[in-house]
Amino acid sequence: MNRPPEEFKRIAAKDLKTFGTACLKAAGMPNEQAEQLAGLLTNSDLRGVRSHGTRALYGYCRTIRDKKANPNPNIEVLAETDTYVYVDGDGGLGYAPTMLATEMAIVKAKEKGIAVGAACHIGHYGSAGHYVRRAMKEDCTAFSVQAAYPQYYTSNQDKRAAHYGNPPLCFGLPGEEGPPVVLDVATCILADYQRGEEIEAIEEMIPAAFFKSMGYTAIATLLGGAFVGQGSERAQEIAEQWPAARMGSLVIVMNLGLFAPVAEVRHGVDELVRLGMEQMVPLRGYDEVTLPGTPEHRNEEAYSRDGVPIAFEDVERLGKCGREFEIAPPWLD
Structure with a gap:
């Protein structure tokens, strides 16, 4: 795709x-x-x-x-301390509430070193990288995930375990002179179009890869769903009123200079990207090694x-x- x-x-x-x-x-x-x-x-x-x-x-x-999602939601802060913020998206799409939580968490992380933002009662928030990249612009590193309760899809009945997914998540750190390292993915290792007997045969060849994929999905679903309050009665009521808003989101922001000088960390990113390209043998069918973030x-x-x-x-x-x-x-x- x-x-x-x-x-x-x-x-x-x-x-x-x-x-x-x-x-x-x-x-x-x-x-x-x-x-x-x-x-x-x-x-x-x-x-x-x-x-x-x-x-x-x-x-x-x-x-x-x-009106599958609230066109004009009343986005409000439900709770806040100096290290976390919790936003109610009121049944709207997830972009604005999650970006609000991210912006507020950035300010807190710059002062306290680390901060957590979350949004509940929201619809799709798009690429998880939007929120991580926003934090990176402010000399921060971040993690973001979106999911639902009790699982990402409303039903997994009779689906293959290898297809278990598919919450979006992202980790990212900025470079100094070169590209950042940004892992902006969904948790299932198979794309939606990768189906059929040939793909299913891979399950026996590398089962560990699928067990890891299932584990990523489980943890991501819990962090972006139950952990941010999507198991509440209020969340169920919102989802019934606004069917496209059954999700939550989580953003963890850390000051890039929390443990080492910012310039040193950024240089470390540059070195990681450079050495990966110079020293490793590319995957079969590819001409070079690029870490996630370089193609983008x-x-x-x-x-x-x-x-x-x-x-x-x-x-x-x-x-x-x-x-x-x-x-x-x-x-x-």
Whole structure:
């Protein structure tokens, strides 16, 4: 899914954000939240993370219009100390509440060294990397996860254990001169399209990989679900009223200079990336070794300069969204 498309149209990032903001506003989302969400979706496109970019815009617009999530939530802080903050998303999408929790946790972590932010009663929050990258901009490292209660999907009945998943999570540390190390993933090691007998045969070959995958899923689900209050009666009531808002989120932010000088830590990231590329043998079928974060870093530089390559099928999807919400795509001018 997140490989560069073979056939595409290049669209400027500013046009994607402008169009996305207008569509979300037309669907009923408040201005500030619409602009924030459109910007985050565009950022995903800039990094080449197509699965969580503007191709998701149409689905979000329909979710808001059809009131599967609260279009105008009353986002409020439920509890706060000098080291944690707990935000109620009131049935809206998860982006704004989780970013609020992240921003507040950053301030606290800068002062106290470490802080935790969480949001409850929310919908999808997109790529977990949005919140980690926000912390990285402030000389912090962070972890983020989103999940539901009691499991990520409403049912896993008769599903293969190898497919158990699939909460998004992210860890990240910034570099000094080179790319950051950012592990922005979902917990299942198999992609949604990797199904069938050939894939199932791998289960016997490397069962340990699937046991690890199942363990990641279990821990991530608990941290982003039960741990942040999604097992409460209030959470169930919200999910019944707003069916697309049965999730919670967690962000842990640490001051990058907590144990060593910030410059030293950033240099350590640079060295790790460099040595990985110089010393290791690439995976079969690949020309080089890149640690997570490097491909996205390269894409962001290139796409900011040349425009984002949007697959033709996604261009059509954006056009369909524009027609339905009566917003003309600026790239058609």
